[in-house]
Amino acid sequence: MRLFYILCTKIPGNVVKNIASSSSKKVIPPTAYTRIWGSLFGKYLLVTNTISSGFLMGFGDIMSQEIEYRTNLLQKRYDWKRIGQMFLVGCLAGPFHHFFYKWMDHILPKADVVTSAKKIFLDQTIFSPFCIITFFYSAGILEKKNLGECNKELKEKFLTVYFADWTIWPTAQFINFYFLPPQYRVLYINVITMFYNVFLCYVKHTETSFFKFLEPEREKSTKEN
Template sequence: MLRRSLVILRQFSTSGPKSGPAGRFQYTIRAAFGKYLLVTNTVSSGVLMLLGDIVEQEFHHDFKAREDEPRYDYGRLGRMFLVGLGMGPVHHYYYGLINKLWPLRDMVTVSKKILADQIVMSPICIAQFFYTLGLLEQKPVKRISEEFLGKFGAVYTMDWCVWPPTQFINFYLIPCRYQVIYINFVTMLYNVFLSYIKHEY
């Protein structure tokens, strides 16, 4: 899937209007947030999940690591990247659905979206994170479930602190096609916390 995504990225970054670098850049941006929006949302989700884990591993290395401990756990980075790729399509279709169900940008509609995000989507994403990572780590489902139940409270509490104000900006101000990429950038910072809870809590 990653190879296919890179091929598509190369195609729309080197094709289209040939009016110089500025024209190609504008074409690339239009294609990334138009025809290839699913690819953009998927790849950006994987890459930004990866970057969040790199930051957390940097903190760990600077403050907690043993002298003989490698700076990066590359297997863990790869797993975090794959989890992010898996979350990309979920977010893409979810935001498309709620924007069709509730297309307005008034306070009542934004409040409905925030509540749906916190009550429905947030638990789904937390479960997806722990179960996908656990399966990639080849843990038995029973052990994954124990970890999920043991850490869910801490993650869900932080979700209520971070996401309602973040999603208010998203649903009230950000155009629909940019909502997932906006969330992915915020998630990159949030993933520092999430990675810490997963690997060190």
């Protein structure tokens, strides 16, 4: 106890301050994991967003093909050419997402409810239609369809996809814009899109059309008349 008393009372104050100062300035060196993570979501964010968009679009198509195979819509389990095409479409979409969200965060930097609502409005009225159009035309070109065939497919399926967008993305994007740091926006969207792509790829590669849902009503009204 006496030794403890001496240490507490006899050590000069400047020594104690120096010890405290040196300990507070101690910097923990970054690990390899933190350096890689920092590079992926810092210096190489555009590359990360592009590649992750491609891989998750391709994986979404794999899940879509599995469903189509199990429901007898596909004879072969996996069409790797089609998966590769969806990967390329995803890689094309990645930079658009990257720069669009960067632009929105620049003009609307706050993370409150009103600002998030404005971003959702811009996303749904400008970017969502653009992405749908880009998806069908880029996928159609990779499938060697001509412009007329791409136009026909877009006309038949645009409303189906766009209405589905409104049921899913406003809620997902509110979480994105209100809670997440900007550098994780595209990765978050890509993860959600991976599951959404199951639906998107199904619509793309089947005869699904919004107007087909209206056909029974049309037939019913025709018979009544």
